[in-house]
Amino acid sequence: MFGTKKEISKNKAWSKLASHYKKMRDVEMREMFAKDPQRAERYCINLDAMTVDYSKNRINDHTLAYLLTLARACKLPEKIDAMFKGERINQTENRAVLHVALRNRENSPICIDGKNVMPEINAVLAKIKKFSEDVRYGKFVGHTGKKLVNIVNIGIGGSDLGPKMAVEALRKYWAKDINCYFISNIDGTACNEVLNKVNPEETLFIVCSKTFTTIETLTNARTCRKWLIDALGEHAVSKHFVAVSTNAKEVAKFGIDTENMFEFWDFVGGRYSMWSAIGLIIAIAVGMDNFEKMLEGAHEMDMHFKYTELSKNIPVILAMLSIWYNDFFNMRSAAVIPYDQYLGYLPAYLQQLVMESNGKFISNEGEYIKCSTSLVVFGGAGTDVQHSFFQMMHQGMTIIPCDIIVPAISHNEVGEHHEILLANALAQGEALMKGKTVKEAYDEMRRAGKPKEEAKRLKKYKSFPGNRPSNTILFKKIDPYTLGMLVAMYEHKTFVEGVIWDIDSFDQMGVELGKQMALSILPELQSNASGIRHDASTGNLVKMIKRMRK
Numbered sequence: 001m002f003g004t005k006k007e008i009s010k011n012k013a014w015s016k017l018a019s020h021y022k023k024m025r026d027v028e029m030r031e032m033f034a035k036d037p038q039r040a041e042r043y044c045i046n047l048d049a050m051t052v053d054y055s056k057n058r059i060n061d062h063t064l065a066y067l068l069t070l071a072r073a074c075k076l077p078e079k080i081d082a083m084f085k086g087e088r089i090n091q092t093e094n095r096a097v098l099h100v101a102l103r104n105r106e107n108s109p110i111c112i113d114g115k116n117v118m119p120e121i122n123a124v125l126a127k128i129k130k131f132s133e134d135v136r137y138g139k140f141v142g143h144t145g146k147k148l149v150n151i152v153n154i155g156i157g158g159s160d161l162g163p164k165m166a167v168e169a170l171r172k173y174w175a176k177d178i179n180c181y182f183i184s185n186i187d188g189t190a191c192n193e194v195l196n197k198v199n200p201e202e203t204l205f206i207v208c209s210k211t212f213t214t215i216e217t218l219t220n221a222r223t224c225r226k227w228l229i230d231a232l233g234e235h236a237v238s239k240h241f242v243a244v245s246t247n248a249k250e251v252a253k254f255g256i257d258t259e260n261m262f263e264f265w266d267f268v269g270g271r272y273s274m275w276s277a278i279g280l281i282i283a284i285a286v287g288m289d290n291f292e293k294m295l296e297g298a299h300e301m302d303m304h305f306k307y308t309e310l311s312k313n314i315p316v317i318l319a320m321l322s323i324w325y326n327d328f329f330n331m332r333s334a335a336v337i338p339y340d341q342y343l344g345y346l347p348a349y350l351q352q353l354v355m356e357s358n359g360k361f362i363s364n365e366g367e368y369i370k371c372s373t374s375l376v377v378f379g380g381a382g383t384d385v386q387h388s389f390f391q392m393m394h395q396g397m398t399i400i401p402c403d404i405i406v407p408a409i410s411h412n413e414v415g416e417h418h419e420i421l422l423a424n425a426l427a428q429g430e431a432l433m434k435g436k437t438v439k440e441a442y443d444e445m446r447r448a449g450k451p452k453e454e455a456k457r458l459k460k461y462k463s464f465p466g467n468r469p470s471n472t473i474l475f476k477k478i479d480p481y482t483l484g485m486l487v488a489m490y491e492h493k494t495f496v497e498g499v500i501w502d503i504d505s506f507d508q509m510g511v512e513l514g515k516q517m518a519l520s521i522l523p524e525l526q527s528n529a530s531g532i533r534h535d536a537s538t539g540n541l542v543k544m545i546k547r548m549r550k
C-alpha cells in the first residue's frame with residue numbers, strides 16, 4: 001500500500017494524520033489532562049483481567065478518529081478476518097497464519113483450504129498433556145529408571161525465546177522437583193554451562209526446531225547427545241531426547257525416534273509458536289492445567305481482537321499509537337518495562353516478535369516501502385532499568401514511548417516491597433508525562449534551602465521536558481491466564497502494524513544472508529582453504545583469527 005505505486009502522501013488517511021500531526025506536535029499532555037477531567041477514563045480499556053490506560057499519549061479524539069480511519073483504509077477488519085479464516089496471508093511463503101488456532105478453546109472449526117486444522121491441534125495437545133504428566137509424575141523415566149527432573153530446551157529464536165520467557169514468567173507455578181534450562185547460543189559456553197549443572201540420568205532434552213535445520217540447534221543437540229551417550233550409552237537416547245518440529249524426516253535423520261516427536265505445522269510461525277508443542281517445557285514445568293489456562297488467556301485476547309470494534313480494541317489502539325509516534329513523530333524506538341521480575345525475558349521475546357516480524361522494507365505488493373517500519377524494541381524489568389536507561393527516557397533528546405506493565409499483586413509479597421515497586425511504576429508514567437518545568441525545579445530547590453545562585457545554576461539541569469508517552473498495562477497478577485492475554489495482545493499489535501505498513505509480518509528473509517555467509521566462512525576457519533572472496537576487512541579478520549587460534 002505504501003510502495004512506490006501509491007505514494008504515502010497520496011493516501012488520504014495518511015495525509016490527514018500528517019497535517020493533524022502539525023497541530024498536535026506541541027500540545028502538552030499536562031494541559032489536555034487539566035482541561036479534560038474525563039480523559040483518563042475515556043482513554044482506558046478494561047477487560048475483566050486487565051486494564052490498559054493509554055491516556056498518557058499525545059492524542060485527542062481527532063487523533064484516534066484519524067488513526068482508525070487509516071486502519072480502515074488499510075482494510076484492517078478484513079485482514080483480521082482473513083487471518084482467523086486461515087487465508088494464506090503469509091504471501092511470500094504462501095502459508096496461512098494460524099497461531100490463533102492453537103489456542104482456539106471453543107474448538108470451532110478453522111480451515112485451511114477447506115480442511116479443519118483443529119483435530120490435528122487437539123491430538124498434539126493430548127500428546128503434550130500425556131507426556132508432560134508422565135514426566136511430572138515419574139511415569140516416563142530416564143534410561144536407568146530415575147525421574148527426569150532437569151528439562152533442557154534446545155532451540156533458538158522462536159524455539160527458545162517464547163518458552164524461556166513463559167517458563168520464567170510462571171516460575172512460581174513450577175513443580176517443586178523440576179528445573180528448567182535453555183540452550184540456544186552456538187557459543188559452547190551455553191552448552192557447557194548447562195551440562196555442568198545437570199546429570200545425565202535425570203535429564204530430558206527437548207530439541208525444538210521448526211525446520212530442524214538450524215545450525216545452532218542441531219550442533220547443540222549433537223553435543224548434548226554425545227554427552228548423554230558417553231555417560232549412558234546409545235540406548236539411552238530414546239529415554240532422554242524428544243523433538244518438536246514440523247520436519248519428521250530431519251528428526252529421524254538426526255536420530256530421534258519420530259514416536260518421540262511432537263508435531264507442529266507450517267501455519268505456525270516460529271516466533272508465534274509457544275502455544276504449540278514448542279511450549280512442551282512450559283507444560284512440563286507448570287502442568288498441563290496451567291498451560292491450558294495460558295491458552296485460554298490468549299484465546300480471550302483473540303476473541304477481543306476479532307470481535308471488538310476498533311476504537312475499543314486493545315491491540316489495535318496500541319498498534320495505531322505506535323504508528324502515530326513512529327511514522328509521524330519520528331520516534332523510532334519503544335521500551336517495554338515490566339514491573340515484575342518474572343517477566344524479565346519479555347523484552348527479549350518482544351524483540352524477536354516485533355523486529356523479526358516487521359523489520360522489513362518491501363511491501364506485500366513487492367514495492368519499496370516509503371515509511372518507517374519496525375521500531376527498535378528494548379526494555380527490562382523495573383525498577384532495575386530506572387537506574388540504567390531511564391535517564392535518557394526522561395531527559396534524552398530522543399523520545400521513547402513505553403509500555404509499563406504492572407501486576408497489582410506480587411507472587412512475593414515481602415514486607416512493603418511490592419508497594420514500593422508499584423509506586424515506582426506509577427511514578428515513572430506520571431513523571432514522563434508531567435515532567436518538571438525550569439521554574440518548578442528552581443522553586444523546589446529554593447524551598448529545600450538551596451542558595452539562590454546555586455538554584456539558578458542548576459535549574460535547567462534539574463528540569464524535565466515531560467510530555468513523553470506511556471501506556472500502563474495493569475493486571476491483578478501475572479498468572480498463566482494473564483500471561484496468555486499479554487503475549488497474544490503483543491502478537492496482534494504486531495500484526496496490526498504490519499497491516500498498516502502492508503508488510504508480510506510472518507516471514508523472516510532478513511536472517512538468511514548472514515547465515516549463508518557464515519556457512520561459507522566456516523570451512524575457511526576450519527582448514528587452510530581460502531579462495532572465497534571477501535571484502536578486505538572480513539578477509540583480514542579471517543586471517544587474524546586463524547593466526548590467533550594457531
Ligand code: F6P
Nearest residue numbers: 157158159209210211214270511
Ligand atoms: O532467526 C531465524 C529463525 O528462522 C526464526 O524465525 C526462528 O524462530 C529461528 O530461526 C529458529 O528456527 P527453527 O525453529 O526452525 O530452528
